[in-house]
Amino acid sequence: MGCHPTASDRCSRYSIRSDVLKGSTAVVTSKTEMRERRSSLSVLSRLMPTIMRLRRSNKDHLTRDHVRRYLDRTTRHPQPSAPPSRLAKGVTLTSREVHGWDVHTVSPSGASSRGAVIYLHGGGWMNEAAPQHWSLVQQVAREASVDVVLPVYPLVQTGGSAETVTPIVAELARDAARPLVLMGDSAGGTIALSTSLLLKDQGSPADLTVLISPALDMRMENPEIDEVQPFDPWLVKNGQLLLTEMWIGEHREDPILNPFLGDPRGAGELIIFSGTRDLLNPDTRLFVDAARAKGANVTYYEQAGSLHVYPILPTREGREARRAIVEAIRRVVTVH
Structure with a gap:
């Protein structure tokens, strides 16, 4: 399972770490080591941390008070959640309402759909889908010939929670065509994995779950995060x-709603992407280590020196990761 980081391996382009270290996540702890890791990145990837700092990308969650002010502002002035007004060539869009949610489906226009992807967008459970999410959804639909379903799930400022959102996503998944792929980035990765674990318990596991820089442990107690x-x-x-x-509310120890605690054996194939300049990377490594020890089918792509959700960023590393995602989905829908 997974890809072995040999010089001749096609997967070595992704700087994959195939075997997570036992008892440690071997995080980067010095500026010298970080500079050495950055040297193999594309120019744009090396510039990304500076770009993020100049844009003050962390300004809305620097502290609890920053988050509260942002939630108050977006409660009074909600973000738009509609799909883009113009779609890429080769896809069509349909929309419906399910349990009060808007649910959008992007489908290939030049070929018959061969399966379904449920995509859960990231954004800290406080932001609607961004243009990068819609771009990825359209690419997957077009290049893998699948229907991609993007539900507009309620955010925390409108009462959304793991307890209320996950069962409805599982219902959408059960009603979707097969083969079925669950996919999510960041906070959406939490929902995707929770849904995958719930479907397994209900006897209808997904064929593949793809996680991009997922938030896995709601407790955030790993000291290596610091x-x-x-x-x-x-x-x-x-x-x-x-x-x-x-x-997470009162469900910090729930093995489905806090998916870090779940057992992914029998939940189908799992593919995870993570960059090392990401707070969520230490928990991701520990989860992969534990999942493999249990015998789960896990492939792990780690990009040294890259940021949170690097597969959806406009970098060479992001493009390569997106190609790997499309290839994995295409493979799954072809063999079923």
Whole structure:
């Protein structure tokens, strides 16, 4: 399972770490080591941390108070959640309402659909889908010849929570065509994995779950998160903790709603992407280690020196990761 980081391996382009270290996540803890890892990145990837800092990408979750002010502002002035007004060539869009949610489906226009992807967008459970999410959804639909379903799930400022959102996503998944792929980035990765675990328990597991820089442990107690913090220009633990608390509520120890605690054996194939300049990377490594020890089918792509959700960023590394995602989905829908 997975890809072995040999010089001749096609997967070596992704700087994959195939075997997570036992008892440690071997996080980057020095500026010298970070500079050495950055040297193999594309120019744009090396510039990304500076770009993020100049844009103050972490300004809305620097502290709990920053998060509260942002949630108050977006409650009074909600973000638009409609799909883009113009779609890429080769796809069509349909929309419907399910349990009060808008549910959008992007389908290939030049070929018959061969399966379904349920895509859960990220954004800290406080932001609607961004243009990068819609771009990825359209690429997957077009290049893998699948229907991609993007539900507009309720955010925490409107009462959305793991307990209320996950069952409805599982219902959408059960009603979707097969083969079935669950996919999500960041906070959406939490929902995707929780849904995958719930479907397994209900006897109808997904064929594949793809996680992009997922938030896996709602407790955020791993001490190595603090060691990564100085190198992450995007996520801030202080603010993220409030969001995770709002999302998980009283279910911190629930092995489905807090998916870090779940057992992915029997939940279908699992593919995970993570960059090392990401607060969520230490928990991702521990989860992969534990899942493999249990015998789960896990493929892990780790990009040294890259940021949170690097597969949806406009970098060479992001493009390569997106190609790997499309190839994996295409493979799954072809063999079933």
